[in-house]
Amino acid sequence: MAEFQDLEAQDAVRMPWNVLPGTKQESSATSVVPIAAVYTPLKPFPSMPLLPYSPLRCRTCRSVLNPFAIVDFAAKIWICPFCLHRNHFPPHYHSISDLNLPAELFPQYTTIEYESTPEKPSVPLxxxxxxxxxxxxxxxxxxxxxxxxxxxxxxxxxxxxxxxxxxxxxxxxxxxxxxxxxxxxxxxxxxxxxxxxxxxxxxxxxxxxxxxxxxxxxxxxxxxxxxxxxxxxxxxxxxxxxxxxxxxxxxxxxxxxxxxxxxxxxxxxxxxxxxxxxxxxxxxxxxxxxxxxxxxxxxxxxxKTLSEPIRSHKDLDKDSAPYYHKAVKFYEGLAKQLVHQGHVxxxxxxxxxxxxxxxxxVAVERTGGLxxxxxxxxxxxxxxxxxxxxQSGDYDLGLSSSGIFEVNCSKDIRIQGILGPCASLDKKGPICSEIVIGQGNTTAWKMCGLDKATSLCLLFEVVKKDSPETIVQSANNQFYFQFLTYYQHTSGQMRLRVTTLSRRWVAGPGTKQDLIAGFDQEAAAVVMARLVSFKMETEAEFDPIRWLDKSLIHVCSRFGDYQKDSPLSFSLSPRLSIFPQFVFHLRRSQFVQVFNNSPDETAYFRMILNRENVANSVVMIQPSLISYSFHSSPEPALLDVAAIVSDRILLLDSYFTVVVFHGSTIAQWRKAGYHNQPEHVAFAQLLQAPQDDANAIIKERFPVPRLVICDQHGSQARFMLAKLNPSSTYSSDIPAPEREVLFTDDVSFEVFLDHLQRLAVQ
Known part of the structure; x- marks a missing residue:
């Protein structure tokens, strides 16, 4: 997925579909994983220019001049790629030519920032x-x-x-x-x-x-x-x-x-x-x-009576939490007031x-609070x-305030809404979709507080009515998106960041292969996670497991290669092959499985998921596992119970907790104090390496994760075991004296995949 990470390094955007369906029919086939963009408005770019003047805007649609505009240097005119309106350059652009371009027209500066000259002294935080x-x-x-x-x-x-x-x-x-x-x-x-x-x-x-x-x-x-x-x-x-x-x-x-x-x-x-x-x-x-x-x-x-317990998920499901709705209504009112005042x-x-x-x-999320x-x-x-x-320096959060986020896109695209820390400004426009998801029915949102990591998930739909034939004949098969973020920088100055993207659309024969080629599995998993969390909170009687399973079966039967009714013939392109694994872990994650978590914990996990970028969110969905041993340098391990070996140390990063897990032999040697003896320097280094890596992870996270150091068969080993694929359980047939066995009735990934193939080929 390196190419999608490169796109993110240029514009701070990850999209599940980087080639978009060109017709409504085609987009309904991909509707299970929506057309979406996960955008980090204030992601730091060392090479991004900061322009000391105001942006040049289109007279009709108010979009900002960008590298996709068509420029006529002789007539000093530029054509807006969004509404195709012709605009004259103002006098101070008179020296413009194809050899003398302003920064905003450079092809590599699709993300650029403008700093307005302060009319009034900057206000203190x-x-x-x-x-x-x-x-x-x-x-x-x-x-x-x-x-x-x-x-x-x-x-x-x-x-x-x-x-x-x-x-x-x-x-x-x-x-x-x-x-x-x-x-x-x-x-x-x-x-x-x-x-x-x-x-x-x-x-x-x-x-x-x-x-x-x-x-x-x-x-x-x-x-x-x-x-x-x-x-x-x-x-x-x-x-x-x-x-x-x-x-x-x-x-x-x-x-x-x-x-x-x-x-x-x-x-x-x-x-x-x-x-x-x-x-x-x-x-x-x-x-x-x-x-x-x-x-x-x-x-x-x-x-106040102690004998009355605090509401649980079961109480909320049965609607038997007498205080809940009244409290939520109060905090919705508070959120509205704070958003109006611009406070976090x-x-x-x-x-x-x-x-x-x-x-x-509701109040923390709408105001963009931590x-x-x-x-x-x-x-x-x-x-x-x-x-x-x-904190200042390398790890500062880059807290900014008073943000307004706006979206502009090609006329064949509509925006359904945003899932993330923002509040709708109710600015309706022709690009608003009738389907509303999250903060929708608007083209502008208030972001009272935002920082370097704040990421928004924007959901779109394609509304092209044309038949594939007429589309194929049209020359320009590009959709354009522009994201504008006004905000007060930490220096106190008001800035405007503009990101303009172009994505190719396809229709007619060969569409399927093109769509697969532009599919970003990580971004798709993150969008699905935000969407399933949102649906669990807003739709009564919603069954998340069933919804995820149906979505995955739909994607596999639409984009997999197979002969009908033959599960053995089923295969997925490498572009899609990890997606079932992400969905498997998402079904088992704390976002979907609320059993054993309080409503507070579930709300907390979802709030963090709703504001983090793709890389961090993927770690929340499918934790990363690194194995340390005497025989090799640290290497990634499969997130499977088979990764537990007595003479290895494992480092699990599940975003909220970082676990250093010692195999039983390593734990015995440590208790015997071998690492303190001069002849066992290598063992002391082996013990120290995962600790150092864990500290490096903790240093750059917010909120800071919990560090758990535990041993195989110890009471805290549960933090590790809960996240692993249960490939060998107490009911498995495999005789495994050496292997760790999980006491669970959950299905393993192999069984899950087997069922998926059988259903997808029907």
Whole structure:
């Protein structure tokens, strides 16, 4: 799949079909794996030019000048490839010729960036910490230490604020150095923006404006009143650390048979109102640190009575989770408000129990927020992930804000929607499809927060009505796509990134071979994973396994080579041969199998899948396995139980967990301490190599994965065994004294493939 990786290296795009069907009939044959593009808007390109002027746009369809435009140098005219409209070049392009091209017409610069000259000074970034205090003292100590570290890492010119909550919500006034002041809101009450402004004394010194919206300095708030709650990071460090030092567990008593009174929803509501009043439209992040389930006020997910369990997947399926729909509705409203204000909600949830990630998902995802889930605030998954947010240098996340994403495409293509971290701006146009998937019915989306890794999955459909004969005669068999991303760069400047793609379409005889030649199996698996996750959340009575199986059988019977009713004659082109394997692992993955996972964990896994690029998503679907031994250098191993050998070490990367697994002989030698003896240097190096590789993986991931170091037959070996193909189980006929045996009733890949061939040839 190297050629598709090369395409991604040029334009940050991977498409399942790189040759597209040209007619509606042809596209219905490929409709199982949709026509889609996984695009990473801010992927770093070292060689991409940054142009210091505004882009040149088509007068009719507003698309930006690109290398696919037809240029008449003599008449100084360019023809837009999207609408075929003729446009005149403005005077400052007068010296243009085929030997003197502007950068945007260079054939290799299909992705280019424009930087607008700043008319106003760049706005500082804002971080508002919202901190849960209903936890045991030990957890609070872990969180305090992580937060004081984070405050020290904040960018110089950023602003910071602090809200703590438990039974009540406490907004801390940080800009009044002498006397620490706190404004308190009751957790069980709904708080409006007006009440926040009134109660926090925004109009104590000057009268409230009689008309208009009250938001920011421009609309009637004084800089002085905003500066009481949002202070610059350098000034606020001392004030925040003072508050954190004195921060204690929520003082309200909790009866032994009850949960703590925690008003998460009200705290986030107050935070959204505060930012909406003080800094509307500028890059601000609410960073929520939550250590347990919300039990009070808006967004509660469970009652205070401990005997009532927190909702499970079974409760959601049976519709017997009394708080769920009400909480989701509240967070949908919060998401709408935050998107309107242009603010992001980040979620750091650390608890042994559930905290409500499933309900909060909508607000985090629509605003493009970050999410990390761990068992404790002392866990490296949380601590290292929080550090990564503010890290600069090689591994910085490249956090950007205030993004707007737009799509333009040829008239025979319609866009159905986007699966990913964005919100629809309801900008309807002729290229909107009637079929809506995800955030659809629009050609523009808001991305309040985005970073280097944020990836969107765009879904398209072909609407050409022509018959293949007329199409074959037409000269230009190209479809064009253009993706525009406006965003505020980390430097504070507004930029516009433009990516223009061209894909060939085919129709009539020979179509099948052309389509196979342009099929990207990895991208197809990732699009199917996002789509099946979306359908599981939105369609009642949806059976994911049946849907995936039917889709795979359809692809194999349409594109496989076989004689009818003869399974032995079945074969797949190398372009498609790994796709059944991806689907096999996807059926067994945490995105589809919700048994043994809580709704929070499932929501977390899907949120990460929905924002990651193809390479990372493939690792989530089908983990990678590397084998280390004395006999050879590290080599990839099959993701199969047969890979477990007593004198080998295995390194499994399943994205969320990285497992270093020692075979039984290696584990015995390690326990005997051989690696500490000078004559066994080679053994010490063998033990160290997978550790070093695991650390290298962990260093560049967000959220930071969990590292599990375990031995064959040990209790934590389950992290490895759950991901392997069960080719030998307790019910297998093979006598295997040496081989590891899995205690599972799951079918193996061989059996799966056998059934697939039998069904595909019918």
């Amino acid at each position: 804002v971080f508002l910490f919202v901190v849960d205090t209903c936890m045991i003292e030990e957890e609070i100590a872990f969180l305090k230490s992580a937060l004081s570290q984070a405050v020290g890492l904040l960018p110089e010119n950023s602003l910071v604020g602090l809200i703590t909550f438990g039974t009540y919500v406490y907004v801390h006034e940080l800009g009044n150095g002498l006397i620490p002041k706190v404004y308190v809101f009751k957790g069980s009450r709904e708080v409006t923006k007006d009440q926040v402004l009134e109660q926090m004394g925004f109009f104590a010194k000057r009268p409230r404006p009689a008309t208009g919206v009250i938001a920011g300095v421009r609309d009637g708030l004084s800089q002085e009143s905003i500066g009481r709650f949002l202070v610059s990071a350098s000034e606020g460090e001392f004030a925040i650390n003072t508050v954190l030092e004195e921060l204690q567990k929520d003082p309200w008593p909790v009866p032994t048979d009850q949960r703590a009174t925690r008003c998460t929803g009200t705290a986030l509501n107050v935070a959204a109102h505060l930012l909406g009043a003080c800094v509307p439209g500028c890059g601000a992040r609410i960073m929520a640190f939550i250590g347990g389930p919300s039990t009070e006020g808006l967004g509660a997910i469970v009652s 909600l980040d979620l750091f949830a650390c608890a042994l129990d559930q905290v409500g990630v499933a309900e909060l998902k 999410v990390a889930l761990a068992e404790s605030f002392g866990h490296s998954v949380f601590k290292d992930s929080l550090k990564r947010v503010f």
